[in-house]
Amino acid sequence: MYYYIRLLKNTPLEAVIQEPFKMVFTITTDLTEKFYESPCKLRCQTVVRTPSTAPGATPDDTIMTVMPQGLSQGYSLDYDPKIGYCSVDLRMAPCMTIYDECQIVLSLDPAPYTSNNGKTLVAPPEYEILPAWSLPIHLKPAPLNFSKKTKHRKVNKKYLIDTRQDLVERYFKLPPHLTGVHGPGRSLLVREDANEGFMARHIWDSGVFMTKYLMLPDSWLSKYMKQQEQDRKKEALEASMADMSVSESTGAGSTEASTTAPTATSIRPKRVCLELGAGTGLVGIAVAAAFPELSVLSTDLDEALALMQQNVDANKALLPQNNMKVGFLDWAEKDRQCEPVEILLLADVVYNDLSHEFLLQTVLDYSDERTKVLLGYKFRHEAEQQFFERAKAHFEIELVHEQDTMQLFVLTRKPASSSVTV
Numbered sequence: 001m002y003y004y005i006r007l008l009k010n011t012p013l014e015a016v017i018q019e020p021f022k023m024v025f026t027i028t029t030d031l032t033e034k035f036y037e038s039p040c041k042l043r044c045q046t047v048v049r050t051p052s053t054a055p056g057a058t059p060d061d062t063i064m065t066v067m068p069q070g071l072s073q074g075y076s077l078d079y080d081p082k083i084g085y086c087s088v089d090l091r092m093a094p095c096m097t098i099y100d101e102c103q104i105v106l107s108l109d110p111a112p113y114t115s116n117n118g119k120t121l122v123a124p125p126e127y128e129i130l131p132a133w134s135l136p137i138h139l140k141p142a143p144l145n146f147s148k149k150t151k152h153r154k155v156n157k158k159y160l161i162d163t164r165q166d167l168v169e170r171y172f173k174l175p176p177h178l179t180g181v182h183g184p185g186r187s188l189l190v191r192e193d194a195n196e197g198f199m200a201r202h203i204w205d206s207g208v209f210m211t212k213y214l215m216l217p218d219s220w221l222s223k224y225m226k227q228q229e230q231d232r233k234k235e236a237l238e239a240s241m242a243d244m245s246v247s248e249s250t251g252a253g254s255t256e257a258s259t260t261a262p263t264a265t266s267i268r269p270k271r272v273c274l275e276l277g278a279g280t281g282l283v284g285i286a287v288a289a290a291f292p293e294l295s296v297l298s299t300d301l302d303e304a305l306a307l308m309q310q311n312v313d314a315n316k317a318l319l320p321q322n323n324m325k326v327g328f329l330d331w332a333e334k335d336r337q338c339e340p341v342e343i344l345l346l347a348d349v350v351y352n353d354l355s356h357e358f359l360l361q362t363v364l365d366y367s368d369e370r371t372k373v374l375l376g377y378k379f380r381h382e383a384e385q386q387f388f389e390r391a392k393a394h395f396e397i398e399l400v401h402e403q404d405t406m407q408l409f410v411l412t413r414k415p416a417s418s419s420v421t422v
Contacts, residue, residue, distance in 0.1 A: 001378075001405045002205050003027050003036045003129045005106050008085060010165045010194045011134040016142045017097050018072065020089040025106060027079055027129060030204045031380075032196065035084050038125065042077045043109040044090070046070025046102045047133075061317065066105075070096055076109060092139060101138050103169075107131035127404075130208070133169035135191075167191045167307075170203060172282075174318075177217045178290060182318050188289065189314050190282045191307065200279045200304035206348035206376035207279065209406040211286040214374075220400040220410065221343075224372065225291055273343035274366055275299060276359070281308040281326060283347050283376070285315050288324040294343065299329035331358035340368040347376040353383040360390050361422045363411075373411035390422070 009024035027036035045066050052061035068075070072091040079086055096102060108129045171187040179186060188211070193201040214221045273291075275284040275298040284298035298308060308326045312319070332355075344367060349359060363373060373395065377384075391397065395411040402408070 275345040289318040
């Protein structure tokens with residue numbers, strides 16, 4: 001289970017140096033049905049990006065620098081669960097004048113949880129609290145407009161676009177073995193709706209849970225991919241040796257040799273990973289970055305695709321093989337042309353019991369006995385169990401990982417369930 005810092009009144013698109021703007025924040029669960037119950041201190045910081053000068057850096061590579069004095073009123077904010085919705089007026093400090101834009105990051109302040117002489121001052125939160133990043137804010141110097149009577153500076157309201165951002169960013173650190181591949185300091189970035197909107201445009205607990213776990217070097221998927229690679233090499237070698245044996249027995253120039261030589265049949269020529277109900281694309285991006293040998297297709301309905309594509313584009317530095325695409329897929333669509341894939345990804349997709357029949361049929365359409373279905377699940381209500389009861393008729397279901405209220409299952413088709421309609 002995770003908690004999320006949410007910007008209910010988000011940062012503006014533009015901010016004038018030293019002029020206040022209001023931000024309203026809270027801390028809730030993924031579906032915002034519950035506030036974080038303990039008071040805590042949050043750290044509010046400004047971050048600026050500058051082009052990277054590291055060898056091999058691309059024009060898109062930047063260095064993020066925290067500006068400790070970027071806000072005039074300091075950076076410590078209090079979260080009070082009794083109030084729930086906390087409001088604060090922020091001002092960009094004069095030192096930010098030299099920058100064109102910045103981002104505001106709201107995160108849990110670690111200072112109260114640091115140890116003093118080996119003793120913890122305050123018990124750390126039981127659950128992880130995910131920080132919220134604003135989108136870049138365009139900075140403008142305050143125009144000097146003096147009144148003859150008061151000699152006070154006035155702000156020209158027409159000078160500023162008073163429009164709030166509608167998205168927030170979440171960052172997920174890559175495990176050490178992937179930073180060696182993609183470069184130190186890189187993180188996976190996903191944008192989501194700042195406020196309530198389409199459910200598909202938000203990240204959910206199971207997606208975060210799967211993202212963090214599947215990228216680990218000892219995850220179930222990592223072990224599976226390593227085993228598959230060994231099997232592919234072994235089968236290719238056996239096929240080559242069999243081909244040589246047939247050639248020797250029939251004659252090197254025989255056309256029969258090329259038609260009777262055994263080929264690798266248990267390993268798919270195309271390694272495709274299909275994500276259903278992908279939402280923001282978080283899990284698909286993580287899998288594509290961690291396993292570039294897979295071609296990942298993340299799918300959802302129309303309302304999710306634009307943001308999903310935006311997230312894929314934002315992570316192109318992690319996807320140098322361009323091995324991820326997004327696409328439309330309606331589970332209720334009939335008579336679709338399907339081919340089984342190697343991996344199916346599903347994260348938090350069984351919450352709506354009315355869609356269970358369509359979801360299960362879609363999983364059956366894109367799977368066979370060799371397909372591995374990875375289903376991330378967080379219990380929300382009893383009706384969700386109906387999906388698992390239906391799935392048992394067609395799949396062997398194995399629990400491979402769990403973390404408090406979240407579980408990861410691997411589903412494998414039973415031999416007798418091929419070409420089955422729900």
